[in-house]
Amino acid sequence: MTQRFEGRIAAVTGAASGLGRATALMLAQEGAKVLLFDRDEAGLAATANQCPGAVTVVGDASSAADVARAEAAARRDLGPVEFLVPAAGILGPAKAAIELEEAEWDRLFAINVKGPWLAARAFIPHMREIGRGSIVLFSSTAGLAGSPLLSAYSASKGAVTMLTRSLALNHAKEHIRVNCVCPGTINGPMAEAMFAQVGDAAARQARAATMLAGIPMNRFGEPEEIAAAVLYFLSDDAGFTTGAALPIDGGRLA
Template sequence: MGMLDGKVAVITGGGRGQGRSHAIELAKEGADIVIADIGAPIEGLTYGLATEEDIAETVRQVEALDRRIVGVTADVRSTEDMQRVADAAIETFGRIDIVLANAAVHQVLPDTYTIADDDWHRMIDVNLTGVFKTVRAMIPHLVDGGGGSIVITSSTDGLRASPSWGHYGAAKAGIISLAKTLAVELAPEHVRVNVVVPTGVNSPMAEALMDSVPKTLERWGFATDRANLMREVGVIEPVDVSNAIVYLVSDKARYVTGITLPVDAGYTVKH
């Protein structure tokens, strides 16, 4: 018996990294899974995103756990794509109980005050508007099913200063406010809404940006110490975030809503 037996979870950004880990860990607890990922590059980013092969690999790993899963190629920036993901979940499983709005992109730039329009809009469109479009498509099904759980992935950059990627920090702060509002509005519908706030995570996205980070640390070190309070922890693993999410979406957290849960090795405690 798992903590999530009989539940259906929709996960964006499920092709690799944290999203794949969340799919696997929720499946281990008995959930059936729908993953969505873009499966293609986004113009203007310096690193590749999940491919259709990555989506297929997540499907393979979940099926190896004897759980059912559907993989959908979809862009969180598209209202139509997010509706298509919701439709796929209902057509296959008949319900949606859990939504993990996890998909995100990142970008390191010289500073925030010279960010170009295209770079700003891309970050906000994926990391903030994409979360909104994801939950907007799924919430009616959670309500129709009598309730459920939403967990949105923010970042420590949504709580502290984000030199060289202020557009990323602004989006991640915005979704914290969005989640709190949704928690209030959806409480009467028995839909809980929470946020996880990871520090740096060992993922393909983080790995792709590592060459750019040292310049940021050198330039802005006077203002922000990027090290975790638990200094031996450089980055956490995706499963560390997944473990927190499993708790938040389970009945063990049945009265937990509207919170922002750091999984950050103490990073946000520092002054």
């Protein structure tokens, strides 16, 4: 195993589950010291148990005060953060955009869009101090193409794609690279939550079959397949890459 991140400091939000957890574990395996943030205290502890020296902060990714606590904890207990992965996100209701309640829309955008913006705003000053940094946001295939089933989610992830590109332009001269991954359907709690909204077991099975039919590789992805791409973007291997939005979707958007 290469140790691209030996002794270097990374912050991961949404680290209690799914893709954030897989990213945190892979970073720790490659030697990074990690600050782990999530609202799920038990899940966070389970991730931290597998990341030697991890620092955990329980909080809401859409709260400026909670993100500021995470920033302060990183500075106090680890040092300035070089790598940021704001992975916390929610799916929201599986319905057409105009069917959403105002509160549902606001919550979706608060967590999925304001969340990564708050994290970037908190940690880019660390990267400026050390003269370099790398950020990987979590967009989605739904952030590159529209989605009739998850239309508000798709709008929020489209915003994440453009936040990525704009941050990349803002900070390129400061040696801070910003990219995003655009996963398709990945096995784990979020995909299960999506299928759970579709209806009974037969409806879920039909939905899964329709989705699989649209994926040339004829399978869903695994969290580690996303984490590996995140680590590539974070690492010096991607030294000339910024503003990229990478579909990781078994060929669905090809």
